[in-house]
Amino acid sequence: MGLVTSKELKTKQVRVLMLGLEDAGKSTLLYKLKFSNSEFLTASTIGFNVEMLQHDKRVSLTVWDVGGQYKMRQLWPFYFQDTDGLVFVVDSADKKRIEDSRKEFERALKHECLKGIPVVVMANKQDLNGALSAEEITKCFHLRRCCSDRDWYVQPCCAKTGEGLRAAFNVLISHVLQKEMTL
Numbered sequence: 001m002g003l004v005t006s007k008e009l010k011t012k013q014v015r016v017l018m019l020g021l022e023d024a025g026k027s028t029l030l031y032k033l034k035f036s037n038s039e040f041l042t043a044s045t046i047g048f049n050v051e052m053l054q055h056d057k058r059v060s061l062t063v064w065d066v067g068g069q070y071k072m073r074q075l076w077p078f079y080f081q082d083t084d085g086l087v088f089v090v091d092s093a094d095k096k097r098i099e100d101s102r103k104e105f106e107r108a109l110k111h112e113c114l115k116g117i118p119v120v121v122m123a124n125k126q127d128l129n130g131a132l133s134a135e136e137i138t139k140c141f142h143l144r145r146c147c148s149d150r151d152w153y154v155q156p157c158c159a160k161t162g163e164g165l166r167a168a169f170n171v172l173i174s175h176v177l178q179k180e181m182t183l
Contacts, residue, residue, distance in 0.1 A: 015085075017080065018063055018066065019076060020104075021097055022069045024101070025125060029122065029124065032159050032162045033169065048067060051063050059177075064079055083113065085175065091124055098132070102141045116179075117150060123137045153168070155171065
């Protein structure tokens with residue numbers, strides 16, 4: 001049995017950016033992920049929230065949840081640098097704003113700092129009647145076309161109950177680690 005070097009014991013630090021329109025459920029998702037069994041209320045994020053999460057023994061996450069109001073969206077590019085993975089949260093039940101959400105998503109993906117990084121689209125609020133399915137979100141967002149240069153996944157979820165959150169982050173981390181191995 002060989003010696004384990006300190007380099008092998010290091011935890012991989014992964015920077016995740018969480019974007020989406022206001023009221024999509026980004027902060028609820030973040031705090032449900034961090035405090036899984038707790039009940040809490042969130043308000044619209046003015047600015048950003050940032051949390052450190054231990055994913056497993058090998059990976060720790062720094063998750064940046066940036067406000068989705070129109071004025072904040074203009075500032076999103078200031079958060080793009082050094083991002084390893086993008087989580088884009090969509091209110092699947094808000095069909096009136098799905099096109100606005102898609103446009104903001106595509107605008108973010110075009111930025112040089114986000115080129116080729118893995119993406120998970122969280123189809124949130126699946127507990128509400130009429131919520132679009134993961135396949136419907138895939139079609140509405142033209143994901144096969146606009147994400148053809150990167151790994152991507154759509155995860156149906158409910159931030160309130162936590163359903164789908166761990167699975168989404170497992171997929172994102174897997175894609176981030178795979179991308180790193182190919183560099």
